[in-house]
Amino acid sequence: xxxxxxxxxxxxxxxxxxxxxxxxxxxxxxxxxxxxxxxxxxxxxxxxxxxxxxxxxxxxxxxxxxxxxxxxxxxxxxxxxxxxxxxxxxxxxxxxxxxxxxxxxxxxxxxxxxxxxxxxxxxxxxxxxxxxxxxxxxxxxxxxx
Numbered sequence: 001x002x003x004x005x006x007x008x009x010x011x012x013x014x015x016x017x018x019x020x021x022x023x024x025x026x027x028x029x030x031x032x033x034x035x036x037x038x039x040x041x042x043x044x045x046x047x048x049x050x051x052x053x054x055x056x057x058x059x060x061x062x063x064x065x066x067x068x069x070x071x072x073x074x075x076x077x078x079x080x081x082x083x084x085x086x087x088x089x090x091x092x093x094x095x096x097x098x099x100x101x102x103x104x105x106x107x108x109x110x111x112x113x114x115x116x117x118x119x120x121x122x123x124x125x126x127x128x129x130x131x132x133x134x135x136x137x138x139x140x141x142x143x144x145x
Contacts, residue, residue: 039108039109039110040109040110040111040113040133040135040136042105043101043105043132043133047132048097048098048101048132051097051128051131051132052096052097052098052128054131055097055124055127055128055131058127059122059124094121094124094125095125095128097124097128097132100125100128100129100132101128101132104129104132104133109133109136109137110136111136112136112138113133113136113137113138114137114138114139114140114141115129115130115137115139115140115141116141116142116143117129117140117141117142117143118142118143118145119143119144119145120142120143120144121142121144123142125142126140126141126142127140
């Protein structure tokens with residue numbers, strides 16, 4: 001019998017600064033054939049850099065920089081006199097594309113992988129996953145909570 005098999009490649013509760021990433025692979029296969037799933041090829045550093053640069057250019061605007069600088073000023077004026085404390089408060093836990101590439105490589109992305117990013121913020125990680133593995137990640141979704 002062929003059963004629907006859902007492989008949670010790594011239930012990566014990659015709980016790194018409130019950032020949850022989940023990678024799912026699904027296929028119609030018996031548990032014995034799961035070992036033979038073809039993994040995506042290793043990513044080149046050039047490809048990782050290209051994806052990172054593309055996402056950065058899309059998401060970075062002068063308007064965003066202005067908005068964040070005003071928030072920093074507000075936090076600095078209202079809550080702290082210590083620069084290190086201010087810097088710590090501004091850490092959100094956004095994953096960089098190179099870090100995402102390492103995580104996905106550790107998971108072992110295979111054909112028909114679904115990518116879910118909970119706490120996706122501006123969607124950079126969602127776009128990064130799909131751009132890093134366009135042939136293997138069939139669906140990349142983000143949910144901002």
